Amino acid sequence: MPKKIELPITESAVRELRIGDEVEISGLMVTGRDAAHKHLVKTFDERFDALARDRFLYHCGPVVQKDRSGAWRFVAAGPTTSIREEPYEAEVIERYGVRGIIGKGGMGKRTLDALQKFGAVYLHAIGGLAGVLAPSVVKVHGVHMLEELGVPEAMWSIEVKDFPAVVTMDAHGASLHETIFASSRQVALDLMQQGAPAPMPASKKRRASK
Amino acid sequence: MAALRPLILELIRHTSTGLPEDVLDALAKARDREEPGSRAQSTFERMIQNVEAARAASAPICQDTGTLIFYVDYGPEWSPHEIERDIVAAVREATKKAYLRPNAVDAITGANSGDNVGVGSPYIHFHPRRAKGLRIRLMMKGGGCENVGAQYSLPDESIGAGRDLDGVRRCIIDAVQKAQGFGCAPGTVGVGVGGDRVTSYMESKEQLFRPLDDRNPNEALAALEEELTESLQGLGIGPMGFGGKTTILGVKIGARHRVPASFFVSVSYMCWAYRKGELEIKGDKVRLSGRPMVPAAKVAATRTAAKTAKAKATKAKAKKAASAAAGRRLVAPTIPSRQKRGRKPLLPIL
Numbered sequence: 001m002p003k004k005i006e007l008p009i010t011e012s013a014v015r016e017l018r019i020g021d022e023v024e025i026s027g028l029m030v031t032g033r034d035a036a037h038k039h040l041v042k043t044f045d046e047r048f049d050a051l052a053r054d055r056f057l058y059h060c061g062p063v064v065q066k067d068r069s070g071a072w073r074f075v076a077a078g079p080t081t082s083i084r085e086e087p088y089e090a091e092v093i094e095r096y097g098v099r100g101i102i103g104k105g106g107m108g109k110r111t112l113d114a115l116q117k118f119g120a121v122y123l124h125a126i127g128g129l130a131g132v133l134a135p136s137v138v139k140v141h142g143v144h145m146l147e148e149l150g151v152p153e154a155m156w157s158i159e160v161k162d163f164p165a166v167v168t169m170d171a172h173g174a175s176l177h178e179t180i181f182a183s184s185r186q187v188a189l190d191l192m193q194q195g196a197p198a199p200m201p202a203s204k205k206r207r208a209s210k
Numbered sequence: 211m212a213a214l215r216p217l218i219l220e221l222i223r224h225t226s227t228g229l230p231e232d233v234l235d236a237l238a239k240a241r242d243r244e245e246p247g248s249r250a251q252s253t254f255e256r257m258i259q260n261v262e263a264a265r266a267a268s269a270p271i272c273q274d275t276g277t278l279i280f281y282v283d284y285g286p287e288w289s290p291h292e293i294e295r296d297i298v299a300a301v302r303e304a305t306k307k308a309y310l311r312p313n314a315v316d317a318i319t320g321a322n323s324g325d326n327v328g329v330g331s332p333y334i335h336f337h338p339r340r341a342k343g344l345r346i347r348l349m350m351k352g353g354g355c356e357n358v359g360a361q362y363s364l365p366d367e368s369i370g371a372g373r374d375l376d377g378v379r380r381c382i383i384d385a386v387q388k389a390q391g392f393g394c395a396p397g398t399v400g401v402g403v404g405g406d407r408v409t410s411y412m413e414s415k416e417q418l419f420r421p422l423d424d425r426n427p428n429e430a431l432a433a434l435e436e437e438l439t440e441s442l443q444g445l446g447i448g449p450m451g452f453g454g455k456t457t458i459l460g461v462k463i464g465a466r467h468r469v470p471a472s473f474f475v476s477v478s479y480m481c482w483a484y485r486k487g488e489l490e491i492k493g494d495k496v497r498l499s500g501r502p503m504v505p506a507a508k509v510a511a512t513r514t515a516a517k518t519a520k521a522k523a524t525k526a527k528a529k530k531a532a533s534a535a536a537g538r539r540l541v542a543p544t545i546p547s548r549q550k551r552g553r554k555p556l557l558p559i560l
Contacts, residue, residue: 022249035320063273063311075308076264076273081354081392104354104450105392126450127354127394128272128483131264132256150322151312164256166249166452180453181390184445188387191444192369196376197437 002164008054011119014099017167019176023123024162028141029056029102033080035153037088039145044095047144051157052096056123059085059103061152063130064140072140074158076130079104082122090114106168106177115171122169136163214293217489217496217503218300218346223309224498225348225487226275228265232422233398233459233484234258240396240449240456250454257449257482268309272483274352275310278332279415281349285342293344294334301326343492347419355393355481360385361411364473373473378403378463379434385477386442386458391451394481398422398460399438402476404468414478417462419486431463449482459484 003017007027017023030051032040040048063076082103085092089111092098099120101107104127115121125133137158144155168176229237241254264271278301282293302325304310314328315321326332362381364373369384371377382401389397402413426432438461448454459482468474490497497503 076270132260
C-alpha cells in the first residue's frame, strides 16, 4: 500500500521515508527545471521560497492549456530527467528548505549528501505518465516567471491529489539508483564474457555487409 | 491538390496520444512477467493505464513530445516543397492544440520558438521514389532517452570490444547498462553498425521504425537481437530503473558499409513511450498506422499544377473548402477493442 503524504511536511516525517517506499502525494508543490534552477542559485527568490519551503519541488516541464475562463490546466505533467540539476540541487535544498525533489533517473552524490544533511528525499515519478499524472494535478494556483522562462521552464504552483511516486533516495544516505547500477554492472560484465550467440560464417559475413 | 495538412495533423495527434499495438503488447507481456504486487508490476500497470487515459483524452502520453522526426517517401506526383510546407503548418497547429509541447528552443539562448518550428526543426528526411503515392513516417523521441544514446568507435579497450560482432554486442550491453532508468526504461534499442558518425546514428534511429515482433533478414544480426532481447533482461534495471525483470522491450540492429578505417556502433535508446506513426496515401486511399482512414475530402495528389490561371483560381478555392471540411470531419481509424479481436485485455476488468 502506498503511504499517503500531505504537504507541507516536517523534517521528522521526511526522515521516516526509506528507499523503495511507494507514496501518494497531496497538497501544494512547485515545478522547476533547468532555467529555474540556474536562476534559484543566482539570487534568493522570495516567491519561490514561499512556494517551496517544507514542500516538494517537481522536475517537470508541463504541457499546459488555458481554458475559456483564463485558468491554466495541466494537459501532460510527467517528470523530466533530474541529473541535469545536480550542480544546483544541493544549494536549492539548503537555501529554500525543500523537503523533497520529484523527478526521474535519480541524482548524484552531492544531492544525496544534501538530502541527508538537511532532511529531504528524492522521489521518482514515472516518466511518460503524462496522462495519469495530469489529472492528479487538480489545480494550477499560479505561475512564476512565465514571461522570462517560457512554459516548460516556468515555476508552476500546483495542487496535487494522490500523485504517485517511489522514494529512491532517502535522508539516510541510501540510493536505490546506486544499488541497481552496481548490481546491473556486474551482470553486464558477466554477459560480455559470454560472447556473441553464434559465430558468423564467412558466407553470411558477405551478406551481412550488404 | 491534396488536403495534406489535416492528414499530417491527424498523424501527429495520433502519434502523440497513443502507442502502437506492438509496443502495447510488449508492455502487457512485461507486466505479466513481474511478481504480482511488486513495484515493477504496479509501474507497468500505471504505464498501460496512462496510455489508455491519454488516448481517451486525446492528450499527449508524455509531456515531452520530443524531437519530431519525419521520414517522407514521395512518388513523382508529389512536390517535396509542398509537403514540407504542410508538415510545418501542421506542426504549428498541433502545438496550438496542445498535441505537442512547444519544444524547439534556440540552441544558444534557450529562447523557445513557441511553435516547434526553428532552425532544423521539425526534422524532415526526404526520399524520392519511383512508385506513386506518399508515405510519411513520424517518430517522436523524448530528450531523456535521446540523452542516453551512445556511439562507440571500435576497438574500444575499456569494454574489451574488438572489430567484430562480439564487439558490437559488448557495446550494446554497455550502453543499456549505463542507460539505467534514465531513458525511461524499458526501452527499445536501435543500433547502427558501420557508416560514418552521422549515418551510423541515422541507421540506429531508422531501426526503431521496425515493428517489435519482426525478424532481422540478416541471420547473424537476427540471432544477436534475439539473444540480447532475452539476456539483457537479466540486468534487472526494471521499469524506470526501480528494479525488475524487464529492462528492454527489444533490440533492432542494422549495418551499413563503412570505410576500412572506421568501425562505429551507435546506440539509440527509445523510451517505453515509443511513439511512431505512419501515414500512407495512395490515390484517394489513406491509411494511418496501417488502418484505413476516411478523409471527408477526397485526397488527390499534388500532381502537375493547374494548366491555366483560371483553373488555378478555382482549384485554390476548392482546396480551401476541402481542407476546411477535412479539418472538421477527419476521423482517426477506429481501433477495435482488444477483447473483440480476441486478445487479452490490457487492463484487468474490475
